[in-house]
Amino acid sequence: MxxxxxxxxxxxxxxxxxxxxxxxxxxxxxxxxxxxxxxxxxxxxxxxxxxxxxxxxxxxxxxxxxxxxxxxxxxxxxxxxxxxxxxxxxxxxxxxxxxxxxxxxxxxxxxxxxxxxxxxxxxxxLTKERKKKFEKDGEKFYSMLDRHLNLSSKKKEAQLQEADLQVDKEQHVFFESSLEYVYQIQEVQESKKxxxxxxxxxxxxxxxxxxxxxxxxxxxxxxxxxxxxxxxxxxxxxxxxxxxxxxxxxxxxxxxxxxCKLLGQPTIEGYLYMQEKWALGVSWMKYYCQYEKEHRMLRMTPMEQKPGSKQGTLQFVLKSCVRRKTDSIDKRFCFDIETMERPGAITLQALSEANRRLWMEAMDGKEPIYHSPITKQEEMELNEVGFRFVRKCINAVETKGVTTEGVYRTVGSNIQVQKLLNAFFDPKCPGDVDLQNSDWDIKTVASALKFYLRNLSEPVMTYKLHKELVSAAKSENLDYRLGAIHSLVYKLPDKNREMLELLIRHLVHVCAHSRENLMTPSNMAVVFGPTLMRAQEDTVAAMMNIKFQNIVVEILIEHFDKIYSGPPEDNAAPPVPPPRVATRRHKPITISKRPLRERPIFFGASVEENEALGDYEGFARVRSPGEKPTITRPPVRPPDPPCKAPPLQKLEPKAEVSSGGGPGEVLPSVVASRTKFFETASFRTGSSSSPQGRLPSDES
Structure with missing residues (x-):
């Protein structure tokens, strides 16, 4: 699970x-x-x-x-x-x-x-160290917050302002520690694979x-x-x-x-203190509160249970919300609410003045709240000029850069990319730029194309179909996976489908030269997956679905001829297959008996060294329970892993080649046969001529 x-x-x-x-x-x-x-x-x-x-x-x-x-x-x-x-x-x-x-x-x-x-x-x-810092900063912040909330409003204004600044500072430190700890612990979970x-x-x-x-x-x-x-x-x-x-x-x-609030979550949530009156005085109880504006529902979960009591979550339907005057109560940041369930007003205390404003705004409090508008960056559109730009970029890449190593993965100069985009999308003379000119190199043209696609007001494959496409990629059934994506492609708007076909046809052409440019469909999908079907929400869950976006693009490239031969007969996706169960019975993978041209594969050696011994042919890739098709793939050159094991034998470098406009990278020699065992097994060796190391990551 x-x-x-x-x-x-x-x-x-x-x-x-x-x-x-x-x-x-x-x-x-x-x-x-x-x-x-x-x-x-x-x-x-x-x-x-x-x-x-x-x-x-x-x-x-x-x-x-x-x-x-x-x-x-x-x-x-x-x-x-x-x-x-x-x-x-x-x-x-x-x-x-x-x-x-x-x-x-x-x-x-x-x-x-x-x-x-x-x-x-x-x-x-490192994760444990950040955990200690997170716990230490959290304890310090909540301790200071409790002291701060108990300050009397009768104190001098200077003392109160100083106390507010100290709480804000500690809250900022705790928030940063929490972010760093959450980021680190998720990164370890992912990288351990x-x-x-x-x-x-x-x-x-x-x-x-x-x-x-x-x-x-x-x-x-x-x-x-x-x-x-x-x-x-x-x-x-x-x-x-x-x-x-x-x-x-x-x-x-x-x-x-x-x-960065998530869709479908409460309008506002956080900690509040509620005033409770008793025969012997008044106490303040801490609650974690969640308010849904649509139904005006307030849920309050108690955080401090009194001895002998078993109080559960409280639910109220809100009638009104009024700010509490400062001189009417000895506590700060207070406001009153009226509910359908309880007679009279309920007094709540927020954590700060800013926090009180947020709660009152969410609850439609009587006091108006002003927010400065967030300026929205000018967005590009999928129009005639955009189509002309994409066609010119594709023509330039296919004419003079289709065999360039790392094409689309190697990043161009940001200054040159912006210069090209400003020149092409100039309102006075849009599209009046010759990309075949020697002033524009392939890295600049490729990066500009990706920039345009990523900054469309809506991605090429649309927000509306995003969840359905990701769901199709998650299916274990290969036939359903292909059929569902085939059907969804023809549900795109006409302009989007035309642009997608134009791009995928071009990517198929580029991947056909993968032996020269090292851009296989899998590598190309890593670049264009987030570009063509980005999620509408910027969340960790959306980031985790990037790998499935990549799978969709990889399927489009590998099955281009079938998908774009025409719409499905019924123009609909096949029935949804049963979902994966969390606890699957393990089925051992059947190892293929097909010979692999009698060559050794070195565990711990790089893929370049193994490629020199022969092409990857005939390996059986198990994709789903049932039939296990045999798939032939071209050689793939991986990045240098941070925890990669060293080769079995280190030899002197043979040559030096410059890759992607970066510094020269030393080529490793192929691991030679070292024992009589390899000779008797008829293993053959050779030498590699492809550079080792990973291509620059796409950060444009």
Missing amino acids: GHPPLEFSACYLDSPDFRERLKCYEQELERTNKFLKEVIRDGNALIGALKVYSLAVQKFSQTLQSFQFDFIGDTLTDDEINIAESFKEFAELLQEVELERSMMVQNASDLLIKPLENFRKEQIG FCIVEPVLAFLHSLFTYNNLTVELTQDFLPYKQQLQLSLQNTRNHFTSTREGLEDLKKRMKEAPLT
């Missing part, structure tokens, strides 16, 4: 529900930390205790078998399903060979122990490669290994694009936390 995303807006409210979700993340973090300790401990035992090798393998297998990944979101991609089941596949493979003796490679500790220790000490350790699996994957290869008795089994494992490598790479790409969006959302939340 996946954990619900922690919204940055919830950091400002600090509600009980937010604390409960955060507690679930902390428990999962502790469980992961405990799991890492066990893996590291068992790995060291395996390396140092060759005499009890088979027992250590069995224990290590059981540890992997018992661990279950938890993910953020309600649905997993095919790659995440593969990653989630990978430990079970590893465990089954270990159990088959646990009776056989094998040798440990000399760098086994570097492949497994060091990356996991680094992840545990650096990532999990590849930062933990990759070292284990590399270690497994070192464990079995040098055992002559397991040659046949190792060969059978290669297709699944290749499939898992691609799944890890795709997941890393999704993580990178999601992280950029989350960082931008976090930055905007720091600047204006209340402007």
Whole structure:
């Protein structure tokens, strides 16, 4: 079962529900930390205790078998399903060979122990430090807030203003600590999917490669290994694009936390103190309140239960709201409400003057509230000039940049991009720009095209169909997935469908040259997924759906001919298939027996080094229960992972090539055959000529 995303807006409210979700993340973090300790401990035992090798393998297998990944979101991609089941596949493979003796490679500790220790000490350790700061700042803020609310309004104005400034300062510090902690704990949850699996994957290869008795089994494992490598790479790409969006959302939340309210949530919510009169005096009880303006419903959850009492959530229908005069009560920031359920007025105390204004505005209080309007940035439109601009950009890219390495992923100069857009969309002479001119390089043209698409008043694939498209991408049924997207494309407005067909046809043409430009449909989808179908809400949950947006664009590219051959016969999506269940019975993946041109695949080596040994051919990609089609993919060059295991053998660099206008990158030589084992297995080696390293991330 996946954990619900922690919204940055919830950091400002600090509600009980937010604390409960955060507690679930902390428990999962502790469980992961405990799991890492066990893996590291068992790995060291395996390396140092060759005499009890088979027992250590069995224990290590059981540890992997018992661990279950938890993910953020309600649905997993095919790659995440593969990653989630990978430990079970590893465990089954270990159990088959646990009776056989094998040798440990000399760098086994570097492949497994060091990356996991680094992840545990650096990532999990950093998360725990931010947790301590979050708890410390929260305790300090609420302690100061309680003291502040007990100040008498009779005190001097200077003292009250100074107290207000201190509370605001501590609240700002606590809010920033909360944001940083929430961002860090979600990042660890996401990055562990590849930062933990990759070292284990590399270690497994070192464990079995040098055992002559397991040659046949190792060969059978290669297709699944290749499939898992691609799944890890795709997941890393999704993580990178999601992280950029989350960082931008976090930055905007720091600047204006209340402007990022989620749709469907209460109009306003937060902590209030309610005055309760007793025979012996007056007390103030703390409540977490949620108000829905549409139904004028106020829900109040008590936070301080008195001994012996079991008071539940209170619900009131609001009649009126009136600001309380300062000289009429000894408390500050008070206002009165009248409800249908209780006679007389109920006095509530807000946390500050600004907070009281927000509550009164939401409740239609008698006192008027003024807000400065938020200026809206001028938006581009999907009009004739826009179509002319897109066609000219496509023509320029296809004419002089279709084989450029990293086209559309390499970022152009912001100054040049703005200069091009201002010149083309000049109201005096729109479209009067020659993009074939040498003044405009491919990076500038490609970045300008993406900028135009991202700044449309509505994305090309529209907000209206966004949820349906994402839902289709989440389906396990491949036929339904393709059919639903096919149908939804023809529900787009005419201009949007025409623009989408123009763009996808161009992307198909660019991906056909992926051996030169390294932009496969998967890589291209990472760039154009958020561009063509961005979400209307800037939330963490929306960011987590970016990977499904990428899947939609990848399907459009791979099945362009079928989708644009004409609308579906009934012009409607197939019936909705049954949703994924949270606890699925594990089905082992059937490893293909098809030979892979008798070449070695090195766990822990880069994909470039493996590409030199032959193309990725014939691996079976398991997409859903039932039939498992065999899919052939071109070689994919991944980014350098932060926790990537080193190659099996380091050789001297052979050449230096400049990529994407950036600094030169050193090319690694291919790992050569080092033992007689590889010779007897008829493994062949070669040399790689493609540069190593990842392309610059798309930040335009």
